[in-house]
Amino acid sequence: MENIGSKIFGLFVVGLLSTLLYLTVFSDGLGQAPEVTVTGTQGQSINLNKPLKPVLVNFWATSCPGCIKEMPDLAKMKQTLGDRFELVAISMDYDPVAQVEKFIKANPYPFTFVMDTDGKLAKAFGDVLLTPTSFLIAPNGKIVYQQVGEVKFDMVSERIKQMSPQL
Known part of the structure; x- marks a missing residue:
């Protein structure tokens, strides 16, 4: 037995x-990140399917308390890790453009803001409906982290360091 x-x-x-x-x-x-290109704050194109370095994509809304709460922490992570990664904050299509622009102007965070006015970006990432929702994309275009809710900053920072050890 x-x-x-x-x-x-x-x-x-x-x-x-x-x-x-x-x-x-x-x-x-x-899975693979969708074939989407966004324009960075310096005017550079970032192909999310084949980025040159890790990219953290964060879907957010001005009406989302968790989103607003995590923005300063996202900014701190970007300042700490600098050019080791890109951070793209994508506002949801239901967020009024004027309200998003007002928020961005009042909060000049050191990352790229993109307005998804037609909902195509949220749809490309699997119909994102809840905010905040974040995706970490590796330089090979693979999604290596996905979080509905606030980002797990320690974990994401470590993954970014692992994917960009040269910097």
């Missing part, structure tokens, strides 16, 4: 390890 239990447990462990190996080596993780 003990022998059968050991064999079943062994098969379970082998199956678990095989699944883990598949997910870490052969899987696309959270």
Whole structure:
């Protein structure tokens, strides 16, 4: 009886390890970023499917308390990590343009703001409806982190450092 239990447990462990190996080596993780290009604050184009460095995409709204609360922390992360990554804050299509522009003018954060006035960007990222929602995209275009709710800053900062060790 003990022998059968050991064999079943062994098969379970082998199956678990095989699944883990598949997910870490052969899987696309959270998938490929959509083929979307946004214009950065310096006028540079950022192709989110093939960025030159990690990109944190943050969907937000002026009516979202969590979004507004995390903006200073996003700015602090950008200041700390500097050119190691790009940060793109995308406002939702239901957010009035004048309200978004007023917020951006009153809060000159050190990252790129993009207005998704037609909802195409939210749709491209899997129909984002809730804010804040963030995606970390690796330089190879793979989405390596996705969060509905406020960003896990320590985890995301470490992932960015791992993906851009040269800077």
